[in-house]
Amino acid sequence: MRILGISAFYHDSAAALIVDGHIVAAAQEERFSRKKHDEGFPVQAISYCLEEAGISLADVDYVAFYDKPFLKFERLLETYLAFAPKGFRSFQRALPIWLKEKLFQKDMLRKLLKRYDENFDWQNKLLFGEHHQSHAASAYYPSPFDEAVVLTMDGVGEWATTSLAIGRGNKLEMIREIHFPHSLGLLYSAFTYYTGFKVNSGEYKVMGLAPYGSPKYADIIKKHIIDIKDDGSFRMDMSYFDYCTGLTMTNNKFASLFGRPARTKEDDELEQFHMDIAASVQAVTEEIVLKLTRSLANEFDIKNLCLAGGVALNCVANGKIVKDGSFKNIWIQPASGDAGGALGAAQTAYFHHLGMPRTTQAGNDAMQGSYLGPSFDQNDIEERLKKVGAKFETFDITEVIQKTADALSNERAIGWMQGRMEFGPRALGGRSIIADPRSARMQKTLNLKVKYRESFRPFAPSVLAEDVSDWFDIDCTSPYMLFVADIVTKRQRQMSDDERSLFGIEKLNIPRSDIPAVTHVDYSARIQTVHAQTNSSYHALISEFKKITECSVLVNTSFNVRGEPIVCTPEDAFRCFMGTELDNLVIGNCFLRKEDQDENLKLDYKSAFELD
Structure with missing residues (x-):
């Protein structure tokens, strides 16, 4: 049983494919289109999902859309009627778009899907879930739980802004909701x-x-x-x-x-x-x-x-x-926003609508570390890099990891692209910029010279899962960078009276711990625990860094600049590398040094993208 899930037309459009309940692929359209928060129909994300499974749309049993457009239109009309005549300008602006596109999304989806398969049986194969049901499903069905309370909180779906569901086995029952405009x-x-x-x-x-x-x-x-x-x-x-x-x-x-x-x-x-x-x-x-x-x-x-x-x-x-x-x-869905609705819609169709059996593994979720996007084999990486004029050396993976760890210990900022791309807004060691967290200057360096964003923005630590309690005050794993916890007391540096008296951004430059580059001004950090079973190469890299430095933590931020989607392909990674002050780029077994590159290939990424 193959089910394709789609979210689109508002923000963060995406596609996800499940086969017999197993998540085969999931990706946001922005990663392919290079348009941040792309809301358009996820043409390229769908193509990727089908290609990853080695099938065409004709082989798909159902296509599930993540919300119900008619209910959204009902909210639009009832809201304007409730506030009329106030807001006529806004209503006048919104209505033509709804009448032209959004109200008739079922017909538009039919036409778009027929581009993939002229004989697509949309009357029987096209399903629609409710927005919060799709969100709730994306959280419950991949979780390691046989029973759970499911809480969804967002801006607004059709009407719901906060909802409660109970998941048991393969069923997910929506219990109650708070409705728009209270959100x-x-x-x-x-x-x-x-x-x-x-x-x-x-x-x-x-x-x-x-x-x-x-x-x-x-x-x-x-x-x-x-x-x-x-x-x-x-x-x-x-x-x-x-x-x-x-x-x-x-x-x-x-x-x-x-x-x-x-x-x-x-x-x-x-x-x-x-x-x-x-x-x-x-x-x-x-x-x-x-x-x-x-x-x-x-x-x-x-x-x-x-x-x-x-x-x-x-x-x-x-x-x-x-x-x-x-x-x-x-347990929190790593793609908690609208992108995750594509996965939730597919899972709702499979488990709840079709009643297919669901099994769980104690302690293990079904998201595969959220590494559900495209990957590139070594030959493909090398061909792509040659075409864009990159100068690189190729080593076996053990030597790549050793060279990368050594460069990190020398305070070099590195673009790291390995394996499958992450699904969701967080870079988790598949498409990451990484650095030495012990460096007191690294936060400012990465913000101002690599990410080109505000200096106050904190960076997250990636820590070996087995070492997390040695660095952070948290007693659970955090593989998706969705929990904040304090640096443990023994790693903290206590501030002087003068330092404590500082206000606002003045606090930024005061080192607070043994890993100042990932310690926020309140001694907290947004933690990613790295697990060998889901990302062996990233785990091996941090382990090698630990051997050199006795520190089992790295700075991890998404591989992009402000306003740009996270990189997807080797070409994306090389452009970002050449448009920023990154020192090294590592893609697969390829190791690149900035000083080896052709000066004529340098780009100015500082103002290439809008503010995010």
């Missing part, structure tokens, strides 16, 4: 907009900025903007927002509440005010999430929790859930 995801996005970052991509910047501030506005948010109940349910005062009918997220009343207008450009100076605002919305988010999870743990006699939806990418809140201990086990 934790949209609340966070509103503050993302207010602090001057781009909605649907800049939310993680707010999370990263929060530790530089204090949550001094949290009480104002809870008094005026959102009413939070003891069980974590909530209602928002919509008079402060403009997203229902307007063209912006917040309005003048929102700005007046905090005493100043929204920051309009990302290159405007970040002030302590913005850091305090970020800290405040992060604190409110954590409070809501913890109240929700505690109430669900009390209500249901189930020890396992699964999370999905965009809010599940808030790894600081996730870390608080782990530490809280209301649930014994937590």
Whole structure:
């Protein structure tokens, strides 16, 4: 049984293919199109999935779409009617797009799929799931649990913004929902907009900025903007927002509440005010999430929790859930956003709709480390690099790992491309930029000279799974970089009184631990545990680095620059290498040094992409 899942037309479109319940392939369209958060029909992602399985669309039993367009259109109409005549400009702008494209998506999907197979039986083979059902399925079905509470939190699907489901065996029952316009995801996005970052991509910047501030506005948010109940349910005062009918997220009343207008450009100076605002919305988010999870743990006699939806990418809140201990086990879909809906739609069709059996392995999920994208064999890599004029040496993998570890220990920044590409927003050692975490200057170097992004942005550590407790205060694995925890006390460096008195970005340059490049200003880190069974080459590299340095941690950030999708192909990797101040590039068994490359091939990536 082969089922192709598709998410498209809003943001982060993707495709996923499952065969007899096994995930064969999954990828976002942006990685192929090179358009960040590409919302278009995932033509190339679908082609990749079919090619990976060695089949055509004619061999697929069902195609599952991740949401129901008619229900979304119903929300659009009912929302505008509820607020009429306010918001007519927004309605006037949105309606033609809906009437031309989105309302008739079933017919559009039929036409698009017929490009792959003229005889595609769309009347019987094309299935539609609900948005939050697809999210919930993407979290429950790949999890290692036979039974779980499933919590989905995002901006909005058709109507749902927060939903509860219970998974048992191969069934997933949707229990209850919080409906639009009351949305934790949209609340966070509103503050993302207010602090001057781009909605649907800049939310993680707010999370990263929060530790530089204090949550001094949290009480104002809870008094005026959102009413939070003891069980974590909530209602928002919509008079402060403009997203229902307007063209912006917040309005003048929102700005007046905090005493100043929204920051309009990302290159405007970040002030302590913005850091305090970020800290405040992060604190409110954590409070809501913890109240929700505690109430669900009390209500249901189930020890396992699964999370999905965009809010599940808030790894600081996730870390608080782990530490809280209301649930014994937590598993989060690594592609928690809309891209993961493609996988969830396919799994809903297979397990829930068709009733196919589901088996789990204790302690092992079905995501294969999330390495579900394309890979390239050695001959192909070499041919591609030759065509773009790259100068490289080829070694066996053991020597490649030794040379890479040695370069890392000499503070060289390295582009690392090995095996299959990751599915989801995180680079997990398949398409990563890696560096020495012991270097006090590495965070600033990578941000300003390689990633070309804001200096405050933290980097994540990759740590050998077997060594995680030696470095971080966490008692579970974190293979998908979705939990934040503190550096263990013995690795921390205590600050002087003068250093503690610093404010905001001034805190950035103070080393706080033995691994300052991955230690945030609050002594926390977003952890990736690296496992030999899912990524043997990356595990071997960190092990070799440990032999040289006695440090089993590396800096790991996504292999891209600000505003660019993570690299997919060897050509993408070489362009990024030549457009930044990376020192080395390692692809398969090929080892490249920047100083060996043709100067004429250098690129200027500093302004090549829009702000993300």
